[in-house]
Amino acid sequence: MSEQLKLHNTLSRQKELFTPLYPGHVGMYVCGPTVSGESHLGHARPFITFDVLYRYLLHLGYKVRYVRNITDAGHFEEEGRAAEDKIAKFAQLEKLEPMELVQKYTNLFHWAMEQFNTLKPSIEPTATGHIVEQIEMIKEIMDKGFAYEANGSVYFDVMKYSEGHHYGILSGRVLEDQLETTRELDNQEEKKNKVDFALWKKAPPEHLMRWPSPWGDGFPGWHIECSAMSGKYLGNQFDIHGGGMDLQFPHHECEIAQSEVAHGEMMARYWVHNNMITINGKKMGKSYGNVIRLTDLFAGTHPLLEQGYSPMTIRFFILQTHYRSTLDFSNEALQAAEKGLQRLWYAYEVLQKLVYTANGTDINKELDDQVQAWCNDCAVSMNDDISTAKVLANLFELSPVINSLKGGQVKMHEISETTFTLLQQTWKTYLIDVLGLVPEKPAETEKLDGVLQLLIDIRKEAKSKKDYATSDKIRNQLLTIGIQLKDEKDGTVSYAIE
8 A cells, every 4th residue: 555645735735645544544525516406517527536536545455435425405605595595496496396306416416427437435425314413513513602593593603713713724714804805695684793604594484495403494504514424424533525626615614613613623634625627718607608517518519519528538638637727628628638538548459459479688778667667657646646637648658659569660579578567557557447537439339340340351251262352452441541450360450540
């Protein structure tokens, strides 16, 4: 098990050597989707990012408990809009029961994650399934004097908390500035201070999703669910808390405050945040008309799209940029990613067919060392704060070497058998196991493969009958459309020519 992994900790604002609380075990919590609507391009980045982190921790030999929640109750984006439960609101618009809507969009989310080849989390708890735990946590915070009830709602007392704690430790926000800049929103008159946030909200008569509590019928605030569920499944303190950087404030800041009061310690030791996706340089937003749903992205049915893009192209596109850097979406960038991924798969398929056959010891030491360096740098890059972009850069450096081994420009004896084995292991480990990329073969491609095999069989039969005119015609015609046939001792293999 490697001890060299470093992660950028938002809490300390620097890279830190990753050392889990319990040797050999990792607890990781990632904020999941709010299932009031269909997932869009912006949602893809965090779930792909933390899927790769999950995969790499497993690759290093850790036993990982990965918890990713489903927000299916009470979510509101800004304090004060408590009466506007997003799920209840959209359920009414779609003429569905709230839990019917929740199930519809949960199914769509899971379908999208399958298309992206993300591993399923160890536990996927829902907010509605943990109302009891949230109420108990709120009662504990109130018993310690850090929350108060007002008109059937319960608010966290940020000013009292800040007397002995640092509210803003994660985001760097200054409390005094928040007091000055907090906008006037609904229900602010119930709070002692504008910065106080809701732990429980009273449900008005028309509110569809409601639960009984010591303070009357209502529903949980946005932040309490993550604290309650992460604590239940990972303990009062755990290793990694992940999410998009847009969640640093207020969501994660509030999580820290309420968990610290309830449990007496910082809930997570490493806070990892991915940066945002922009579209043609603009932030995603409904006002810009650039929120692209994943189904539209795959089908190419959004006005901003020139074509549909496969899930693997999207995954590859996201991993080409470091997770902490802004990623700008454009048709040009996606089309370049599509071609780049095809190059890698071509090299991978070539490598799968190559067999080490060198007999001599005439090794090109410079080339041999360089190939080993590119292979070994994949682990170095992943250990350096999950630098997937550098891993892909190494694979692109190795691609022409692989193609040259196939074409004969580089002789097999120029690299050692040890290096060749390392090369094969590196591509399988990093392209598929760690980065989670898988070959895509549409049904049409499978049919064409069948046609190609038929032509190879006809050519073989023609050669056996010494009908070289037909044999050569098939080979030459295929060559004109970019398919090269090569006769080997185990049979005829085909290669796509770039």
